Amino acid sequence: MKKRIMAVLLAAASVVAVAGCSNSGSGSSNSTTTTAATAAADNGGAAAADTTAGGGDAAPAAAGSDEGNVFNIYAWNEEFKGFFEKYMPGYDAGAATLNGVPVKWTINPSDDGVYQDKLDAALQAQASASADDKVDMFLAEADYILKYTDSDYTMDISQIGLSQVDTEYTYTVQAASDSNGKIKGVSFQCCPSALIYRRSIAKEVIGSDDPADVQAALDSWDKYDAVAAKAKDLGYYMHASFAETYRVFSNNATSAWVTNGELTIPDVVDKWTEQAKSYYDKGYILDTLPGVWDDGKTAQMFADGKSMCFFGPAWYFNFCMGNAQDPDKGCYGDWAICEGPQAHFWGGTWILAATGTDNPSLVADVMRAFTENEEVCENLVKNEGQFSNNKTVNAKFANDPDFGNAFLGNQNDTAVFSEMTDNIVWANATIYDQLCNEKYQEFIKDYINGTVDKNTALANFYGYINEKYPAVVTP
Numbered sequence: 001m002k003k004r005i006m007a008v009l010l011a012a013a014s015v016v017a018v019a020g021c022s023n024s025g026s027g028s029s030n031s032t033t034t035t036a037a038t039a040a041a042d043n044g045g046a047a048a049a050d051t052t053a054g055g056g057d058a059a060p061a062a063a064g065s066d067e068g069n070v071f072n073i074y075a076w077n078e079e080f081k082g083f084f085e086k087y088m089p090g091y092d093a094g095a096a097t098l099n100g101v102p103v104k105w106t107i108n109p110s111d112d113g114v115y116q117d118k119l120d121a122a123l124q125a126q127a128s129a130s131a132d133d134k135v136d137m138f139l140a141e142a143d144y145i146l147k148y149t150d151s152d153y154t155m156d157i158s159q160i161g162l163s164q165v166d167t168e169y170t171y172t173v174q175a176a177s178d179s180n181g182k183i184k185g186v187s188f189q190c191c192p193s194a195l196i197y198r199r200s201i202a203k204e205v206i207g208s209d210d211p212a213d214v215q216a217a218l219d220s221w222d223k224y225d226a227v228a229a230k231a232k233d234l235g236y237y238m239h240a241s242f243a244e245t246y247r248v249f250s251n252n253a254t255s256a257w258v259t260n261g262e263l264t265i266p267d268v269v270d271k272w273t274e275q276a277k278s279y280y281d282k283g284y285i286l287d288t289l290p291g292v293w294d295d296g297k298t299a300q301m302f303a304d305g306k307s308m309c310f311f312g313p314a315w316y317f318n319f320c321m322g323n324a325q326d327p328d329k330g331c332y333g334d335w336a337i338c339e340g341p342q343a344h345f346w347g348g349t350w351i352l353a354a355t356g357t358d359n360p361s362l363v364a365d366v367m368r369a370f371t372e373n374e375e376v377c378e379n380l381v382k383n384e385g386q387f388s389n390n391k392t393v394n395a396k397f398a399n400d401p402d403f404g405n406a407f408l409g410n411q412n413d414t415a416v417f418s419e420m421t422d423n424i425v426w427a428n429a430t431i432y433d434q435l436c437n438e439k440y441q442e443f444i445k446d447y448i449n450g451t452v453d454k455n456t457a458l459a460n461f462y463g464y465i466n467e468k469y470p471a472v473v474t475p
Contacts, residue, residue, distance in 0.1 A: 067101070067358055067359050067360070067361060067362070068101070068131050068132065068134065068136070068357075068358035068359045069101065069102070069131065069132055070101065070102050070104050070131075070132040070133075071098055071101045071102065071103045071104065071136050071137075071359050071362050072104050072106065072132075072133070072134060072135050072136045072137070073103065073104070073105050073106070073136065073137045073138065073139075074105075074106050074107075074108075074115075074118075074119050074122065074135055074137075074138035074139065075105065075106075075107050075115075075138070075139045076107065076108060076109060076110040076115035076139065076141075077107065077109070077110070078107060079315075079319075079349070080139055080188070080349060080351075081105055081107070083188070083370075083380060083384065084366070086379070087369070087375075087376045087379050087380070088366065088369055088376070089365070089369055089373065089376070090365065091103070098362055098365070098366075099362065099365070101359065101362060106118070106122075110141075116144065116147075119135075119138055122135050123135060123153040123354060126153070126354065126355065126356040127356060131358055134354070134356055134357060134358055135354040135356075135357065136353075136354060136357040136358070136359045136362065136363055137351060137352065137353060137354065137357065137359075137362075137363045137366060138352055138354060139349050139350065139351060139352070140185070140349075140350050140352055141347055141348065141349060141350075142175055142191075142345075142347055142348050142350075142429075143347075143433055143434035143437065144431070144433070144434045145175055145176065145185075145350055145352075145429075146429050146430065146431050146433075147431045148184070148352055149176055149177065149178045149184040149185065149352070150178045150179050150431070152355060153354065153355055154184040154185065154352045154353060154354065154355060155184065155353040155354070155355050155357070155360075156182040156183065156184060157183050157184065157185065157186070157353065157364075157367065158182075158183070159353075159360070160353055160360040160361070160363055160364040160367075161361075161364050162186075162364055162367055162368065163183075164183055165371065165372055166391075167371070167372070167389075167390045167391045167392050167393075168186065168187075168371055168389050168390070168391075169190045169389055169391065169421055169424075170426075171190075171345065171421075171424045171425070171426040172186070172187040172190055172348065172350075172389050174426040175187070175348070175350065175426050175429070176350050176352075184352055184353075185350045185351050185352035185353065185367075186350065186351055186367045186370070186371045186389070187348050187349060187350045187351070187371075187389050188349065188351065188370035188371065188377075188380065188386075188388070188389055189314075189315070189348055189349060189380070189386050189387060189388060189389055190345075190348070190387050190388065190389045190394075190417070190421060191313040191314070191315065191345045191346055191347050191348040191387070192313060192343070192344075192345050192387065192417045192420040192421050192424055193247060193248070193251075193311055193312055193313045193316070193344050193345050193346040194311070194312070194313065194337035194338060194339060194340065194413075194416060194417070194420070195214075195218060195309055195310075195311055195337065195338050195339065195340030195341075196309070196310040196311065196312060196316070196317050196321075196335060196336075196337050197214060197308055197309050197310070197335065197336060197337070197338070198305070198307075198308050198331070198334055198335060199334050199335060199336055199409060200331075200334050201231075201236055201306075201307075201308040202214050202308060202336075204234055204236075205227060205230055205231045205234055205236060205308060206227065209336060209409075211336050211337065211338045211411065211416070212338075214336070214338050215338035215339060215340070218309075218338070218340055218341060219339070219340070219341060220341055221275070221341045221342075223341070224238070224340075224341050225275075228279065228282075228284040229282070229284070231284070231308055232282065232283055232284050235306065236306050236307070236308055237284060237285055237286060237300070237306050237307040237308070238279065238284045238285065238307070238308060238309055239284075239285060239307055239308070239309045239310060239311075240285065240286050240290060240296070240297040240300040240305075240307040240310075241285070241286070241289075241290050241291055241292050241294070241296075241297040242276045242279070242280060242285055242286075242289045242290075242291075242445065242448055243276070243291055243292050243441050244285075244292065244297075244309070244310065244311055245272060245275065245276075245311060246272055246276075246292075246437075246441060247311065247344055247346045248272075248311060248340065248341065248342050248344045249268040249269060249271060249272035249275075249342075250266070250268060250269055250272070250437060251344035251345055251346070251424075251425070252268055252342055252343075252344060252425065253266035253267075253268050253269065253427075253428055254266070254267070254268070254427075254428070255267070255428055256428040256429070256430050257428075257430055257432050257433060257436040257437075258430050258432045258436075258472055261471060261472060261473055262472070262473045262474075263432075263436075263462070263465055263472050263473065263474045263475070264475070265440070265458075266428075269440065273444055273447070273448075273454075276444075276448050277447065277448045280448050280449065286300075286307075289445060289448065289449055291441075298321075298322075298323050299323065301321050301322075301323035301324040301330070301331075302323050302324070302326065302329045302330060302331070303329055303330060303331040303334075304329070305331075309340075311340065311346070312346060313345065313346050313347065313387065313417075314385055314386055314387040314413060314417065315347070315385075315386065316346070317335070317337070317407065317408075318384075318385030318386075318407070319385070321407075324407070325407070332406070332407055333406060333407065333408075333409050333410075334409070335407060335408050335409065336408050336409055336411050337408060337411065337413055337416055338416065339416070339419075339420050339423075343420050343423030343424060343425075344424070345424045351363075351366060351367055351370065353367075370389075371389055371390060372390070374390065374392065374393050377389075377390040377393040378393050378396070378397075381393060381394065381397050381414060382397070382403075385405070387413075387414060387417045394414055394417070394418050395418065397412070397414040397415075398412065398414045398415040398418040399415075400412070432469065432472070435465075435468060436465070439461060439464050439465075440461055443457050443458075443460045443461040443464065444457050444458075444461065445457075446460070458475075462474040462475065
């Protein structure tokens with residue numbers, strides 16, 4: 001069996017908190033800038049090993065003589081940087097150049113909006129910036145991508161010679177499109193999110209750890225509630241964090257947070273609120289109410305944890321469940337995934353071309369490499385635990401009976417995710433989503449734990465929105 005033995009890699013990844021755990025504040029608290037010169041210095045002046053990946057479907061075009069002398073990339077952590085440096089065709093790791101052009105990374109953490117603030121300042125100064133300082137390419141997440149795609153700061157990919165390809169998943173294209181349907185970027189990953197469960201606990205609570213049996217027992221919220229009660233009776237928690245199921249509900253909203261300048265809480269978000277309140281009152285979740293990224297929740301990933309369910313995409317269990325990988329206290333292999341009560345996605349990283357870039361051909365090369373180049377995409381799946389944004393590549397692994405993930409007891413997670421993608425919905429996105437989603441959970445927590453009544457919690461949330469977005473009308 002082609003097991004992906006990733007324990008060492010994952011343990012290391014959890015320490016530096018890179019990859020898709022963007023909301024955990026991954027990355028340094030200060031800006032990190034990497035250039036060819038600093039890369040050489042970090043290697044003691046010696047050239048690093050050549051990790052250039054050749055071949056694939058889209059050969060890189062040589063940088064044009066009329067293009068820039070520095071390729072500037074903005075990001076919020078080092079996940080994509082790592083993939084880029086290992087797999088990007090034409091990248092020279094020793095010189096830190098792409099097709100002969102020095103690559104400069106500017107990395108700021110996503111905490112408290114630092115990344116967006118720094119990026120916004122750079123984009124606003126783009127027209128007057130020197131050629132070597134112009135932003136060429138930057139990364140964005142689902143929660144705020146519309147802010148950039150529906151603006152003049154990003155370019156239609158047709159302007160750099162690209163078009164939508166059939167192997168990309170539909171929602172990833174929709175997410176990168178502006179209100180007029182122009183495609184402004186591409187994603188190197190598709191992020192269907194699964195219910196991740198402890199096999200040993202499922203055997204006690206449900207009677208089986210087989211993914212088909214667990215899915216049958218948890219394929220609706222009514223069934224999920226019933227199993228939560230049984231788990232409590234047996235001394236377990238259904239899930240640890242009060243916010244654990246938030247994305248499952250919010251990603252299935254049929255209305256937007258803000259419509260015609262007026263804020264309305266989506267019905268599914270209110271349903272989540274009442275579920276979270278009920279679970280807290282009944283003892284189905286930890287009474288300390290840890291957040292999604294808090295230590296109180298992640299401690300439940302150790303072998304002595306009592307929580308059965310977690311929710312997340314491939315990047316979550318591969319990069320953010322380090323405690324489960326711990327050689328001494330972890331429970332590597334005691335996990336599996338299924339779709340759960342509702343299909344949903346979580347996060348994702350999009351590559352966008354900045355208007356005014358003086359390296360359009362390099363941006364196009366990167367976009368092609370991480371969506372169309374099958375060798376690059378295969379490396380993301382088999383070496384990095386990603387679910388790529390290339391249907392052909394994913395199908396290859398999904399249909400391979402010898403391909404499995406050792407962390408998941410050798411379950412073929414690519415096959416599970418492949419079945420889930422058609423059910424993912426991208427709709428009702430607004431530029432307000434990130435703060436509305438994050439701050440709603442923050443304020444409503446006081447209602448869930450009984451500190452204030454629901455109306456007071458909502459009033460506090462509305463007050464925040466009024467202060468942050470004066471033009472938005474609240475109830």
